[in-house]
Amino acid sequence: MSNSVALEPPDVTRAAGHVDVNSLQVVPVRHWGRMISAAVLIAIVAFCVYGFVVNPNIEWSVVGDFLLDGGVLKGLLLTLEMTVLGVGIAVILAVVIGVMRISESRILSGFASIWIFFFRGIPLVVLLIFVGNLGLFVNTVSIANPFGTAPLVSFQVQQVVTPFVASVIALALTGSGYMAEIVRAGLLSVGVGQHEAAKALGVNGGKTLRYIVLPQALRIIIPPLGNELIGGLKASAIVSVIAGGDLMTAVLGISGVNFRTIEMLIVATIWYLLVIILLSIGQYFLERRAATK
Template identity: 70%
Template sequence: MPVRHWGRAIGAGIVLVTLAGAIKGVATNDNLEWGVVGDYLFDANVLRGLRLTLAMTGIGMVAGLVLAIVVGVMRTSASRIVSGAAAVWVFVFRGIPLVVLLIFVGNLGLFFDDLTLAIPLTGVELWSAPVSEVVTPFWASVTALALAGSGYMAEVVRAGLLSVGRGQHEAAMALGLPQVGTLRFIVLPQALRVIIPPLGNELIGMLKASAIVSVIAGGDLMTAVLGISGVTFRTIEMLIVGTLWYLAVIAVLSVGQYFLERKAAEK
Protein backbone atom coordinates (compact mmCIF):
# COMPACT_ATOMS: atom_id res chain seq x y z
CA MET A 1 0.00 0.00 0.00
CA PRO A 2 1.36 3.45 -0.89
CA VAL A 3 2.15 5.78 1.98
CA ARG A 4 -0.42 8.55 2.22
CA HIS A 5 1.03 11.96 2.97
CA TRP A 6 -1.90 13.69 4.62
CA GLY A 7 0.20 16.69 5.62
CA ARG A 8 1.08 17.40 1.99
CA ALA A 9 -2.55 17.19 0.94
CA ILE A 10 -3.70 19.52 3.72
CA GLY A 11 -0.90 21.99 2.94
CA ALA A 12 -1.72 21.96 -0.78
CA GLY A 13 -5.40 22.52 -0.01
CA ILE A 14 -4.64 25.51 2.19
CA VAL A 15 -2.40 27.02 -0.49
CA LEU A 16 -5.03 26.54 -3.22
CA VAL A 17 -7.85 27.99 -1.12
CA THR A 18 -5.73 30.99 -0.12
CA LEU A 19 -4.65 31.59 -3.72
CA ALA A 20 -8.21 31.31 -5.02
CA GLY A 21 -9.42 33.75 -2.36
CA ALA A 22 -6.69 36.27 -3.19
CA ILE A 23 -7.43 36.08 -6.94
CA LYS A 24 -11.16 36.46 -6.36
CA GLY A 25 -10.63 39.37 -3.99
CA VAL A 26 -8.51 41.27 -6.51
CA ALA A 27 -10.64 40.38 -9.55
CA THR A 28 -13.95 41.41 -7.93
CA ASN A 29 -12.68 44.49 -6.12
CA ASP A 30 -15.03 47.37 -6.90
CA ASN A 31 -12.25 49.91 -6.39
CA LEU A 32 -10.24 48.53 -9.33
CA GLU A 33 -11.38 49.33 -12.87
CA TRP A 34 -10.07 46.40 -14.91
CA GLY A 35 -11.52 48.00 -18.02
CA VAL A 36 -8.89 50.73 -17.68
CA VAL A 37 -6.18 48.08 -17.46
CA GLY A 38 -7.44 46.46 -20.65
CA ASP A 39 -7.75 49.78 -22.47
CA TYR A 40 -4.16 50.85 -21.77
CA LEU A 41 -2.38 47.48 -21.80
CA PHE A 42 -1.51 47.90 -25.49
CA ASP A 43 -1.56 51.69 -25.57
CA ALA A 44 0.96 53.20 -27.99
CA ASN A 45 2.72 55.17 -25.25
CA VAL A 46 2.97 52.09 -23.03
CA LEU A 47 4.41 49.98 -25.85
CA ARG A 48 6.87 52.75 -26.70
CA GLY A 49 7.97 52.85 -23.08
CA LEU A 50 8.29 49.05 -23.07
CA ARG A 51 10.56 49.17 -26.13
CA LEU A 52 12.77 51.80 -24.50
CA THR A 53 12.91 49.74 -21.30
CA LEU A 54 14.02 46.66 -23.23
CA ALA A 55 16.55 48.70 -25.22
CA MET A 56 18.14 50.39 -22.21
CA THR A 57 18.20 47.09 -20.28
CA GLY A 58 19.81 45.22 -23.18
CA ILE A 59 22.42 47.89 -23.92
CA GLY A 60 23.10 48.44 -20.23
CA MET A 61 23.54 44.72 -19.65
CA VAL A 62 25.99 44.28 -22.53
CA ALA A 63 28.01 47.37 -21.59
CA GLY A 64 27.96 46.40 -17.92
CA LEU A 65 29.07 42.85 -18.71
CA VAL A 66 32.01 44.09 -20.79
CA LEU A 67 33.07 46.36 -17.94
CA ALA A 68 32.52 43.54 -15.44
CA ILE A 69 34.76 41.14 -17.36
CA VAL A 70 37.54 43.73 -17.50
CA VAL A 71 37.17 44.63 -13.82
CA GLY A 72 36.78 40.98 -12.79
CA VAL A 73 39.99 40.02 -14.57
CA MET A 74 41.74 43.00 -12.98
CA ARG A 75 40.55 41.84 -9.56
CA THR A 76 42.42 38.56 -10.04
CA SER A 77 45.63 40.30 -11.13
CA ALA A 78 48.82 39.72 -9.16
CA SER A 79 49.48 43.47 -9.29
CA ARG A 80 48.20 45.16 -6.16
CA ILE A 81 47.72 48.43 -8.02
CA VAL A 82 45.58 46.81 -10.74
CA SER A 83 43.57 44.68 -8.33
CA GLY A 84 43.22 47.61 -5.93
CA ALA A 85 41.88 49.90 -8.67
CA ALA A 86 39.33 47.22 -9.62
CA ALA A 87 38.34 46.81 -5.97
CA VAL A 88 37.72 50.55 -5.70
CA TRP A 89 35.56 50.41 -8.86
CA VAL A 90 33.46 47.63 -7.36
CA PHE A 91 33.19 49.41 -4.01
CA VAL A 92 32.05 52.69 -5.58
CA PHE A 93 29.52 51.46 -8.13
CA ARG A 94 28.14 48.71 -5.92
CA GLY A 95 27.77 51.14 -3.04
CA ILE A 96 26.15 54.16 -4.73
CA PRO A 97 22.33 53.83 -4.81
CA LEU A 98 21.08 53.57 -8.39
CA VAL A 99 18.74 56.54 -8.02
CA VAL A 100 21.66 58.73 -6.87
CA LEU A 101 23.83 57.51 -9.74
CA LEU A 102 21.02 58.26 -12.21
CA ILE A 103 20.67 61.81 -10.93
CA PHE A 104 24.44 62.37 -11.08
CA VAL A 105 24.77 61.07 -14.64
CA GLY A 106 21.61 62.80 -15.81
CA ASN A 107 22.92 66.13 -14.53
CA LEU A 108 26.47 65.98 -15.86
CA GLY A 109 25.70 69.20 -17.71
CA LEU A 110 25.85 71.00 -14.36
CA PHE A 111 29.53 70.07 -14.02
CA PHE A 112 30.82 69.93 -17.60
CA ASP A 113 29.95 71.92 -20.71
CA ASP A 114 31.47 69.51 -23.23
CA LEU A 115 32.58 65.90 -23.46
CA THR A 116 35.97 65.67 -25.13
CA LEU A 117 38.05 62.74 -26.37
CA ALA A 118 41.69 63.80 -26.65
CA ILE A 119 45.21 62.40 -26.68
CA PRO A 120 46.63 62.99 -23.17
CA LEU A 121 49.40 65.58 -22.77
CA THR A 122 49.20 66.63 -26.44
CA GLY A 123 46.20 68.95 -26.59
CA VAL A 124 44.95 67.11 -29.68
CA GLU A 125 41.17 66.69 -29.60
CA LEU A 126 39.73 63.71 -31.46
CA TRP A 127 36.08 64.43 -30.69
CA SER A 128 34.06 66.94 -28.71
CA ALA A 129 30.34 67.57 -28.19
CA PRO A 130 28.12 69.44 -25.73
CA VAL A 131 27.04 67.33 -22.76
CA SER A 132 23.39 68.29 -23.31
CA GLU A 133 23.47 66.65 -26.75
CA VAL A 134 25.23 63.46 -25.65
CA VAL A 135 23.80 62.75 -22.21
CA THR A 136 20.13 62.43 -23.09
CA PRO A 137 17.77 60.85 -20.53
CA PHE A 138 17.97 57.53 -22.44
CA TRP A 139 21.78 57.39 -22.54
CA ALA A 140 22.04 58.67 -18.98
CA SER A 141 19.82 55.76 -17.94
CA VAL A 142 21.87 53.26 -19.94
CA THR A 143 25.13 54.59 -18.48
CA ALA A 144 23.87 54.46 -14.89
CA LEU A 145 22.49 50.94 -15.32
CA ALA A 146 25.75 49.74 -16.90
CA LEU A 147 27.95 51.29 -14.20
CA ALA A 148 25.80 49.97 -11.36
CA GLY A 149 25.51 46.54 -12.96
CA SER A 150 29.26 46.32 -13.57
CA GLY A 151 29.92 46.61 -9.85
CA TYR A 152 27.81 43.54 -9.10
CA MET A 153 28.71 41.51 -12.19
CA ALA A 154 32.44 42.05 -11.69
CA GLU A 155 32.21 40.06 -8.46
CA VAL A 156 30.26 37.36 -10.29
CA VAL A 157 32.96 37.16 -12.95
CA ARG A 158 35.69 37.08 -10.30
CA ALA A 159 33.93 34.23 -8.48
CA GLY A 160 33.68 32.31 -11.75
CA LEU A 161 37.36 32.82 -12.53
CA LEU A 162 38.38 31.71 -9.05
CA SER A 163 36.24 28.57 -9.37
CA VAL A 164 38.64 27.23 -12.03
CA GLY A 165 41.44 25.29 -10.37
CA ARG A 166 44.98 26.63 -10.39
CA GLY A 167 46.08 23.45 -12.13
CA GLN A 168 44.25 24.57 -15.27
CA HIS A 169 46.40 27.70 -15.41
CA GLU A 170 49.57 25.71 -14.84
CA ALA A 171 48.66 23.18 -17.53
CA ALA A 172 48.01 26.00 -20.02
CA MET A 173 51.36 27.59 -19.17
CA ALA A 174 53.07 24.21 -19.67
CA LEU A 175 51.53 24.02 -23.14
CA GLY A 176 52.91 27.47 -23.96
CA LEU A 177 49.58 29.33 -24.04
CA PRO A 178 49.83 33.06 -23.27
CA GLN A 179 47.71 34.51 -20.47
CA VAL A 180 45.15 35.92 -22.90
CA GLY A 181 44.80 32.54 -24.61
CA THR A 182 44.52 30.78 -21.25
CA LEU A 183 41.75 33.14 -20.19
CA ARG A 184 39.86 32.85 -23.48
CA PHE A 185 40.13 29.14 -24.23
CA ILE A 186 40.63 27.50 -20.83
CA VAL A 187 39.37 29.59 -17.94
CA LEU A 188 36.32 31.48 -19.24
CA PRO A 189 34.58 28.44 -20.84
CA GLN A 190 34.78 26.58 -17.53
CA ALA A 191 33.85 29.64 -15.47
CA LEU A 192 30.64 30.14 -17.48
CA ARG A 193 28.93 27.36 -15.51
CA VAL A 194 29.34 29.47 -12.39
CA ILE A 195 28.80 32.84 -14.07
CA ILE A 196 25.64 32.27 -16.12
CA PRO A 197 23.05 31.67 -13.33
CA PRO A 198 23.79 34.87 -11.36
CA LEU A 199 24.13 36.85 -14.61
CA GLY A 200 20.61 35.78 -15.54
CA ASN A 201 19.42 37.04 -12.17
CA GLU A 202 21.35 40.27 -12.71
CA LEU A 203 19.62 40.80 -16.08
CA ILE A 204 16.20 40.38 -14.45
CA GLY A 205 17.27 42.68 -11.63
CA MET A 206 18.45 45.31 -14.12
CA LEU A 207 15.12 45.11 -15.96
CA LYS A 208 13.26 45.83 -12.73
CA ALA A 209 15.77 48.49 -11.70
CA SER A 210 15.14 50.30 -14.99
CA ALA A 211 11.84 51.47 -13.49
CA ILE A 212 13.88 53.88 -11.34
CA VAL A 213 14.91 55.88 -14.42
CA SER A 214 11.47 57.46 -14.28
CA VAL A 215 13.03 59.93 -11.80
CA ILE A 216 14.83 61.56 -14.73
CA ALA A 217 11.96 60.99 -17.19
CA GLY A 218 13.92 58.38 -19.14
CA GLY A 219 10.93 57.53 -21.32
CA ASP A 220 10.79 53.96 -20.00
CA LEU A 221 7.72 51.86 -19.26
CA MET A 222 7.28 53.27 -15.75
CA THR A 223 7.57 56.84 -17.05
CA ALA A 224 4.85 56.06 -19.60
CA VAL A 225 2.38 54.53 -17.15
CA LEU A 226 2.93 57.27 -14.57
CA GLY A 227 2.39 59.90 -17.27
CA ILE A 228 -0.91 58.31 -18.26
CA SER A 229 -1.97 57.98 -14.61
CA GLY A 230 -1.42 61.71 -14.20
CA VAL A 231 -4.08 62.29 -16.86
CA THR A 232 -6.56 59.52 -16.01
CA PHE A 233 -6.05 59.66 -12.21
CA ARG A 234 -6.09 55.83 -12.16
CA THR A 235 -2.67 55.28 -10.62
CA ILE A 236 -3.19 51.72 -9.36
CA GLU A 237 -4.63 50.51 -12.66
CA MET A 238 -1.71 51.96 -14.61
CA LEU A 239 0.76 50.41 -12.19
CA ILE A 240 -0.97 47.08 -12.82
CA VAL A 241 -0.44 47.64 -16.56
CA GLY A 242 3.27 48.19 -15.99
CA THR A 243 3.48 45.21 -13.63
CA LEU A 244 1.87 42.88 -16.16
CA TRP A 245 4.40 43.85 -18.81
CA TYR A 246 7.32 43.44 -16.40
CA LEU A 247 6.05 39.99 -15.40
CA ALA A 248 5.60 38.98 -19.05
CA VAL A 249 9.15 39.98 -20.00
CA ILE A 250 10.63 38.38 -16.88
CA ALA A 251 8.78 35.14 -17.66
CA VAL A 252 10.39 35.04 -21.12
CA LEU A 253 13.82 35.83 -19.68
CA SER A 254 13.42 33.14 -17.01
CA VAL A 255 12.65 30.50 -19.63
CA GLY A 256 15.67 31.60 -21.68
CA GLN A 257 17.87 31.51 -18.57
CA TYR A 258 16.70 27.97 -17.78
CA PHE A 259 17.66 26.60 -21.19
CA LEU A 260 20.92 28.56 -21.25
CA GLU A 261 21.92 27.10 -17.90
CA ARG A 262 21.13 23.59 -19.13
CA LYS A 263 23.19 24.19 -22.27
CA ALA A 264 26.15 25.46 -20.26
CA ALA A 265 25.92 22.52 -17.86
CA GLU A 266 26.19 20.04 -20.74
CA LYS A 267 29.57 21.40 -21.86
Protein backbone atom coordinates (compact mmCIF):
# COMPACT_ATOMS: atom_id res chain seq x y z
CA MET A 1 0.00 0.00 0.00
CA SER A 2 1.16 3.56 -0.75
CA ASN A 3 0.70 4.64 2.87
CA SER A 4 2.55 1.69 4.40
CA VAL A 5 5.19 2.43 6.99
CA ALA A 6 8.07 0.54 8.51
CA LEU A 7 8.32 0.15 12.26
CA GLU A 8 11.79 0.20 13.76
CA PRO A 9 12.14 -0.63 17.47
CA PRO A 10 15.53 0.93 18.30
CA ASP A 11 15.51 0.67 22.06
CA VAL A 12 12.61 -1.58 22.82
CA THR A 13 12.37 -2.86 26.34
CA ARG A 14 11.41 -6.49 26.36
CA ALA A 15 10.30 -7.75 29.73
CA ALA A 16 8.67 -11.13 29.95
CA GLY A 17 7.81 -11.05 26.25
CA HIS A 18 6.30 -7.54 26.50
CA VAL A 19 7.16 -4.87 23.88
CA ASP A 20 6.77 -1.18 24.69
CA VAL A 21 4.69 0.01 21.75
CA ASN A 22 5.14 3.68 22.69
CA SER A 23 8.85 3.43 21.96
CA LEU A 24 8.36 2.28 18.38
CA GLN A 25 9.56 4.78 15.76
CA VAL A 26 7.43 5.25 12.63
CA VAL A 27 9.57 5.57 9.50
CA PRO A 28 7.78 6.37 6.20
CA VAL A 29 8.51 4.00 3.36
CA ARG A 30 10.51 5.66 0.59
CA HIS A 31 9.02 5.37 -2.88
CA TRP A 32 12.12 5.51 -5.04
CA GLY A 33 10.16 5.12 -8.26
CA ARG A 34 8.13 8.23 -7.56
CA MET A 35 11.19 10.24 -6.60
CA ILE A 36 13.09 9.24 -9.73
CA SER A 37 10.09 9.91 -11.98
CA ALA A 38 9.55 13.34 -10.42
CA ALA A 39 13.24 14.22 -10.83
CA VAL A 40 13.23 13.15 -14.49
CA LEU A 41 10.01 15.11 -15.15
CA ILE A 42 11.39 18.26 -13.52
CA ALA A 43 14.60 17.93 -15.53
CA ILE A 44 12.68 17.57 -18.82
CA VAL A 45 10.43 20.56 -18.07
CA ALA A 46 13.40 22.71 -16.99
CA PHE A 47 15.32 21.74 -20.13
CA CYS A 48 12.36 22.65 -22.39
CA VAL A 49 11.70 25.96 -20.63
CA TYR A 50 15.38 26.92 -20.68
CA GLY A 51 15.73 26.05 -24.35
CA PHE A 52 12.63 28.09 -25.16
CA VAL A 53 13.71 31.13 -23.13
CA VAL A 54 17.28 31.32 -24.46
CA ASN A 55 16.28 30.57 -28.06
CA PRO A 56 18.03 33.21 -30.19
CA ASN A 57 15.21 33.18 -32.75
CA ILE A 58 12.73 34.64 -30.23
CA GLU A 59 12.98 38.34 -29.46
CA TRP A 60 11.58 38.63 -25.95
CA SER A 61 11.92 42.41 -26.11
CA VAL A 62 9.13 42.39 -28.72
CA VAL A 63 6.95 40.37 -26.34
CA GLY A 64 7.55 42.90 -23.57
CA ASP A 65 6.89 45.87 -25.84
CA PHE A 66 3.52 44.61 -27.08
CA LEU A 67 2.24 42.86 -23.95
CA LEU A 68 0.51 46.05 -22.81
CA ASP A 69 -0.02 47.53 -26.25
CA GLY A 70 -3.26 49.45 -26.67
CA GLY A 71 -4.40 47.37 -29.64
CA VAL A 72 -3.70 44.13 -27.81
CA LEU A 73 -5.59 45.26 -24.71
CA LYS A 74 -8.53 46.39 -26.83
CA GLY A 75 -8.60 42.98 -28.51
CA LEU A 76 -8.44 41.30 -25.10
CA LEU A 77 -11.42 43.36 -23.91
CA LEU A 78 -13.45 42.38 -26.98
CA THR A 79 -12.48 38.74 -26.44
CA LEU A 80 -13.77 38.86 -22.87
CA GLU A 81 -16.98 40.60 -23.94
CA MET A 82 -17.81 38.13 -26.69
CA THR A 83 -16.91 35.19 -24.45
CA VAL A 84 -19.15 36.36 -21.60
CA LEU A 85 -22.03 37.19 -23.93
CA GLY A 86 -21.64 34.02 -26.00
CA VAL A 87 -21.40 31.69 -23.01
CA GLY A 88 -24.20 33.53 -21.17
CA ILE A 89 -26.59 33.14 -24.09
CA ALA A 90 -25.43 29.54 -24.53
CA VAL A 91 -26.29 28.74 -20.90
CA ILE A 92 -29.81 30.15 -21.30
CA LEU A 93 -30.32 28.18 -24.51
CA ALA A 94 -28.82 25.07 -22.92
CA VAL A 95 -31.26 25.14 -20.00
CA VAL A 96 -34.21 25.47 -22.38
CA ILE A 97 -32.94 22.79 -24.77
CA GLY A 98 -31.93 20.49 -21.88
CA VAL A 99 -35.40 20.69 -20.36
CA MET A 100 -36.97 20.07 -23.77
CA ARG A 101 -34.67 17.09 -24.28
CA ILE A 102 -36.08 15.25 -21.26
CA SER A 103 -39.64 16.32 -21.98
CA GLU A 104 -42.29 13.65 -22.42
CA SER A 105 -43.42 15.40 -25.60
CA ARG A 106 -41.85 13.69 -28.60
CA ILE A 107 -41.97 16.91 -30.62
CA LEU A 108 -40.07 18.93 -28.00
CA SER A 109 -37.63 16.11 -27.31
CA GLY A 110 -37.07 15.54 -31.03
CA PHE A 111 -36.46 19.23 -31.71
CA ALA A 112 -33.94 19.37 -28.84
CA SER A 113 -32.17 16.25 -30.14
CA ILE A 114 -31.84 17.75 -33.63
CA TRP A 115 -30.58 21.05 -32.15
CA ILE A 116 -27.92 19.27 -30.10
CA PHE A 117 -26.88 17.04 -33.01
CA PHE A 118 -26.58 19.93 -35.46
CA PHE A 119 -24.70 22.46 -33.33
CA ARG A 120 -22.38 19.85 -31.86
CA GLY A 121 -21.65 18.48 -35.32
CA ILE A 122 -21.01 21.62 -37.35
CA PRO A 123 -17.46 23.03 -36.90
CA LEU A 124 -17.31 26.40 -35.20
CA VAL A 125 -15.30 27.97 -38.00
CA VAL A 126 -17.94 26.92 -40.56
CA LEU A 127 -20.77 28.29 -38.44
CA LEU A 128 -18.81 31.48 -37.83
CA ILE A 129 -18.24 32.12 -41.53
CA PHE A 130 -21.87 31.31 -42.33
CA VAL A 131 -23.28 33.67 -39.68
CA GLY A 132 -20.74 36.35 -40.58
CA ASN A 133 -21.92 36.26 -44.19
CA LEU A 134 -25.61 35.91 -43.39
CA GLY A 135 -26.27 39.17 -45.22
CA LEU A 136 -25.43 37.44 -48.50
CA PHE A 137 -28.44 35.12 -48.04
CA VAL A 138 -30.88 37.39 -46.21
CA ASN A 139 -30.70 41.01 -47.23
CA THR A 140 -33.48 42.61 -45.18
CA VAL A 141 -35.61 41.49 -42.24
CA SER A 142 -39.01 43.12 -41.86
CA ILE A 143 -41.95 42.59 -39.53
CA ALA A 144 -45.20 43.70 -41.09
CA ASN A 145 -47.56 46.08 -39.34
CA PRO A 146 -51.12 44.72 -39.44
CA PHE A 147 -52.53 48.20 -38.74
CA GLY A 148 -50.58 50.15 -41.34
CA THR A 149 -48.43 50.04 -44.43
CA ALA A 150 -45.08 50.77 -42.77
CA PRO A 151 -43.39 47.71 -41.19
CA LEU A 152 -42.98 47.54 -37.44
CA VAL A 153 -39.32 46.56 -37.71
CA SER A 154 -37.06 46.64 -40.74
CA PHE A 155 -33.27 46.45 -40.88
CA GLN A 156 -30.42 45.43 -43.13
CA VAL A 157 -28.93 42.14 -41.92
CA GLN A 158 -25.42 43.04 -43.06
CA GLN A 159 -25.47 46.22 -40.97
CA VAL A 160 -26.76 44.50 -37.82
CA VAL A 161 -24.78 41.27 -37.96
CA THR A 162 -21.32 42.78 -37.49
CA PRO A 163 -18.26 40.53 -36.96
CA PHE A 164 -18.68 40.98 -33.19
CA VAL A 165 -22.37 40.03 -33.28
CA ALA A 166 -21.65 37.10 -35.60
CA SER A 167 -18.96 35.88 -33.21
CA VAL A 168 -21.30 36.03 -30.21
CA ILE A 169 -24.06 34.19 -32.10
CA ALA A 170 -21.71 31.46 -33.34
CA LEU A 171 -20.18 30.91 -29.90
CA ALA A 172 -23.63 30.82 -28.30
CA LEU A 173 -25.08 28.33 -30.77
CA THR A 174 -22.08 26.01 -30.66
CA GLY A 175 -21.85 26.19 -26.87
CA SER A 176 -25.56 25.51 -26.43
CA GLY A 177 -25.22 22.17 -28.20
CA TYR A 178 -22.62 20.94 -25.71
CA MET A 179 -24.06 22.62 -22.62
CA ALA A 180 -27.55 21.25 -23.26
CA GLU A 181 -26.22 17.73 -22.71
CA ILE A 182 -24.52 18.91 -19.52
CA VAL A 183 -27.80 20.37 -18.27
CA ARG A 184 -29.67 17.21 -19.24
CA ALA A 185 -27.18 15.05 -17.32
CA GLY A 186 -27.52 17.29 -14.28
CA LEU A 187 -31.31 17.16 -14.37
CA LEU A 188 -31.33 13.37 -14.72
CA SER A 189 -28.98 13.08 -11.72
CA VAL A 190 -31.82 14.21 -9.44
CA GLY A 191 -33.80 11.18 -8.33
CA VAL A 192 -37.34 10.52 -9.47
CA GLY A 193 -38.42 10.58 -5.84
CA GLN A 194 -37.85 14.34 -5.76
CA HIS A 195 -40.39 14.83 -8.53
CA GLU A 196 -42.88 12.46 -6.91
CA ALA A 197 -42.55 14.16 -3.53
CA ALA A 198 -43.11 17.57 -5.11
CA LYS A 199 -46.14 16.28 -6.98
CA ALA A 200 -47.54 14.81 -3.75
CA LEU A 201 -47.21 18.22 -2.11
CA GLY A 202 -49.09 19.85 -4.96
CA VAL A 203 -46.10 21.65 -6.49
CA ASN A 204 -46.44 22.12 -10.23
CA GLY A 205 -43.80 21.14 -12.75
CA GLY A 206 -42.36 24.62 -13.25
CA LYS A 207 -41.81 25.28 -9.56
CA THR A 208 -40.43 21.76 -9.10
CA LEU A 209 -37.85 22.42 -11.77
CA ARG A 210 -36.97 25.88 -10.48
CA TYR A 211 -36.89 25.35 -6.73
CA ILE A 212 -36.14 21.63 -6.30
CA VAL A 213 -34.47 20.05 -9.32
CA LEU A 214 -32.20 22.81 -10.66
CA PRO A 215 -30.62 23.74 -7.29
CA GLN A 216 -29.66 20.11 -6.74
CA ALA A 217 -28.48 19.65 -10.32
CA LEU A 218 -26.13 22.64 -10.07
CA ARG A 219 -23.58 20.51 -8.22
CA ILE A 220 -23.30 18.34 -11.31
CA ILE A 221 -23.68 21.13 -13.85
CA ILE A 222 -21.25 23.78 -12.57
CA PRO A 223 -17.89 21.95 -13.05
CA PRO A 224 -18.39 21.08 -16.75
CA LEU A 225 -19.99 24.48 -17.40
CA GLY A 226 -16.84 26.08 -16.03
CA ASN A 227 -14.82 24.02 -18.47
CA GLU A 228 -17.12 25.15 -21.28
CA LEU A 229 -16.51 28.78 -20.28
CA ILE A 230 -12.76 28.24 -20.58
CA GLY A 231 -13.32 26.39 -23.85
CA GLY A 232 -15.40 29.30 -25.13
CA LEU A 233 -12.58 31.69 -24.31
CA LYS A 234 -10.12 29.63 -26.32
CA ALA A 235 -12.62 29.07 -29.13
CA SER A 236 -12.99 32.84 -29.50
CA ALA A 237 -9.56 32.84 -31.16
CA ILE A 238 -11.25 31.40 -34.27
CA VAL A 239 -13.07 34.73 -34.62
CA SER A 240 -9.91 36.01 -36.30
CA VAL A 241 -11.01 34.33 -39.54
CA ILE A 242 -13.67 37.04 -39.95
CA ALA A 243 -11.54 39.80 -38.35
CA GLY A 244 -13.77 40.04 -35.32
CA GLY A 245 -11.44 42.44 -33.52
CA ASP A 246 -10.58 39.93 -30.78
CA LEU A 247 -7.19 39.34 -29.17
CA MET A 248 -6.01 36.95 -31.88
CA THR A 249 -7.08 39.37 -34.61
CA ALA A 250 -5.11 42.15 -32.88
CA VAL A 251 -1.87 40.19 -32.52
CA LEU A 252 -2.06 38.81 -36.05
CA GLY A 253 -2.62 42.32 -37.36
CA ILE A 254 0.48 43.56 -35.53
CA SER A 255 2.54 40.58 -36.71
CA GLY A 256 1.61 41.49 -40.28
CA VAL A 257 3.44 44.77 -39.74
CA ASN A 258 6.49 43.79 -37.67
CA PHE A 259 6.77 40.23 -39.08
CA ARG A 260 7.29 38.78 -35.58
CA THR A 261 4.51 36.19 -35.64
CA ILE A 262 5.87 33.89 -32.93
CA GLU A 263 6.46 36.74 -30.51
CA MET A 264 2.94 38.08 -31.02
CA LEU A 265 1.47 34.62 -30.54
CA ILE A 266 3.39 34.42 -27.26
CA VAL A 267 1.77 37.72 -26.23
CA ALA A 268 -1.68 36.27 -26.96
CA THR A 269 -0.82 33.04 -25.12
CA ILE A 270 0.25 34.93 -22.00
CA TRP A 271 -3.04 36.83 -21.87
CA TYR A 272 -5.12 33.71 -22.53
CA LEU A 273 -3.34 31.86 -19.72
CA LEU A 274 -3.76 34.74 -17.26
CA VAL A 275 -7.50 34.94 -17.93
CA ILE A 276 -7.87 31.16 -17.66
CA ILE A 277 -6.09 31.22 -14.29
CA LEU A 278 -8.58 33.79 -13.00
CA LEU A 279 -11.52 31.81 -14.39
CA SER A 280 -10.20 28.61 -12.80
CA ILE A 281 -9.94 30.30 -9.41
CA GLY A 282 -13.49 31.61 -9.72
CA GLN A 283 -14.72 28.16 -10.77
CA TYR A 284 -13.04 26.59 -7.73
CA PHE A 285 -14.80 28.87 -5.24
CA LEU A 286 -18.11 28.56 -7.12
CA GLU A 287 -17.92 24.77 -6.93
CA ARG A 288 -17.18 24.92 -3.21
CA ARG A 289 -20.14 27.21 -2.63
CA ALA A 290 -22.47 24.97 -4.64
CA ALA A 291 -21.23 21.89 -2.78
CA THR A 292 -22.08 23.39 0.63
CA LYS A 293 -25.70 24.13 -0.29
